[in-house]
Amino acid sequence: MVVYGISGVKLDARGRIEQVHMGSIDAKHFKWIESPINCELHKVASLISTGYAIYSIFIVGGKNMVQGPRFCTVEYEHGVKGIELEKDIAGLRLRDLVMC
Numbered sequence: 001m002v003v004y005g006i007s008g009v010k011l012d013a014r015g016r017i018e019q020v021h022m023g024s025i026d027a028k029h030f031k032w033i034e035s036p037i038n039c040e041l042h043k044v045a046s047l048i049s050t051g052y053a054i055y056s057i058f059i060v061g062g063k064n065m066v067q068g069p070r071f072c073t074v075e076y077e078h079g080v081k082g083i084e085l086e087k088d089i090a091g092l093r094l095r096d097l098v099m100c
Contacts, residue, residue: 003027004047005057006071007036008099016082020044021099025057030065045081048073056085058092068092 008021022044023036048054048071056068069085069092076082085094 002052004052004054005032005036005065005067006044006054006097007057007059009094009097010099016076017041017084017094020083022054025055027053030067032065041082044071045073045083048083054083056092056094056097058096066092 002024003026004022005025006020006022009017010019012018018041020039020041021036022039024033025031026033044054054071056071058066058068060066069087069089071083072086074082074084088094
């Protein structure tokens with residue numbers, strides 16, 4: 001099964017993820033298989049719901065990839081689905097992935 005990585009996120013006015021920068025990764029050697037592209041939230045939530053592993057990817061020192069926590073789906077008020085990190089780790093938080 002393909003493993004995906006998210007190296008950037010765009011947040012809406014409420015601080016919820018609305019778009020991600022995502023690509024497939026080689027989980028054994030921890031390298032990109034495909035260059036990351038911008039993806040809409042619904043596609044990511046659908047992949048997670050069908051069993052795909054999607055990890056946060058932090059770029060350290062300008063080029064080194066560090067694997068962070070997995071993403072999981074969440075349900076907000078009024079049944080709106082979203083994604084969040086499963087846990088917060090110092091230095092590897094959602095705010096560290098925010099794209100301008």
